[in-house]
Amino acid sequence: MAALNQGFLIKFWGVRGSIACPGSSTVRYGGNTSCVEMLVGGQRLIFDGGTGLRELGVSLLAEMPLEASLFFTHSHWDHIQGFPFFIPAFVKGNRFNIYGAIAPNGSTIEQRLNDQMLHPNFPVPLQVMGADLKFCDLEIGETITIGDISVENALLNHPGEAIGYRVTYQGKAAAYITDTEHFPDRLDENVLWLARQADVMIYDATYTDAEYYDAKASKVGWGHSTWQEAVKIAQAAEVKTLVIFHHDPSHNDHFMDQVAADSRAAFAPSVVAQEGMVLDLRAASQSTFVHRP
Numbered sequence: 453m454a455a456l457n458q459g460f461l462i463k464f465w466g467v468r469g470s471i472a473c474p475g476s477s478t479v480r481y482g483g484n485t486s487c488v489e490m491l492v493g494g495q496r497l498i499f500d501g502g503t504g505l506r507e508l509g510v511s512l513l514a515e516m517p518l519e520a521s522l523f524f525t526h527s528h529w530d531h532i533q534g535f536p537f538f539i540p541a542f543v544k545g546n547r548f549n550i551y552g553a554i555a556p557n558g559s560t561i562e563q564r565l566n567d568q569m570l571h572p573n574f575p576v577p578l579q580v581m582g583a584d585l586k587f588c589d590l591e592i593g594e595t596i597t598i599g600d601i602s603v604e605n606a607l608l609n610h611p612g613e614a615i616g617y618r619v620t621y622q623g624k625a626a627a628y629i630t631d632t633e634h635f636p637d638r639l640d641e642n643v644l645w646l647a648r649q650a651d652v653m654i655y656d657a658t659y660t661d662a663e664y665y666d667a668k669a670s671k672v673g674w675g676h677s678t679w680q681e682a683v684k685i686a687q688a689a690e691v692k693t694l695v696i697f698h699h700d701p702s703h704n705d706h707f708m709d710q711v712a713a714d715s716r717a718a719f720a721p722s723v724v725a726q727e728g729m730v731l732d733l734r735a736a737s738q739s740t741f742v743h744r745p
């Protein structure tokens with residue numbers, strides 16, 4: 453097994469919400485749906501299995517046999533559709549610990565990943581996956597430890613429920629908070645708790661405030677937030693770097709450039725997530741912290 457980076461790296465394999473949107477107008481920020489890899493303390497943690505997980509899987513073929521932990525926020529399509537195409541899961545000798553909370557209908561993450569691969573919607577059932585898959589149902593608010601890493605979770609505000617995560621290792625912390633909608637009258641205490649003084653907060657900024665509050669096409673109640681709300685959380689929770697994430701598929705590169713400029717003007721340490729981007733939490737300076745593809 454290849455030796456993993458002992459530091460704290462965050463790699464973005466999919467940064468979109470809702471549905472993949474490849475094409476010439478999204479080529480710079482990327483079109484794959486949610487998948488974020490954290491290489492931390494010699495462990496590989498993977499957050500969500502949107503279509504970005506397929507490419508992560510391809511990149512891992514050279515590193516097998518491998519072991520990784522997959523954490524699912526929830527099972528909307530944009531967070532699980534890459535899983536049936538995650539090639540390392542089909543290879544004997546690999547081992548994956550798969551975490552998720554019980555859904556409001558009582559189904560486990562194992563049942564939901566299994567269901568999306570059933571005939572006639574998919575030709576290959578989950579049982580064909582040859583890797584050692586160990587499924588773990590998370591309690592809301594429980595802390596799990598993997599080596600020297602702790603992973604906390606909290607409930608988010610999303611139709612069908614989702615959970616956010618906070619990863620802590622040797623004094624560094626990264627929060628992965630998608631999909632969630634802010635409250636009209638207060639900052640979400642669960643989000644503040646996950647983000648508390650985090651070095652990095654990845655946050656669901658699907659919309660701008662203008663889109664969210666649009667008089668004719670309001671997005672209120674759709675389960676997502678805005679970059680302006682992300683800034684409020686980042687400031688209140690004393691987050692060091694805000695990562696704007698889960699981009700709406702209708703937002704092309706030009707639009708995302710504008711979001712990047714506007715969010716930086718409001719909160720200087722803001723970064724718009726881009727497919728292929730790597731953050732190095734152990735970097736000595738800001739200039740070596742963000743690596744663009």
Ligand SMILES: [Zn+2]
Pocket residue numbers: 469470486528530531631698
């Ligand atoms: Zn989503």
Ligand SMILES: [Zn+2]
Pocket residue numbers: 526528610614631675
């Ligand atoms: Zn969702």
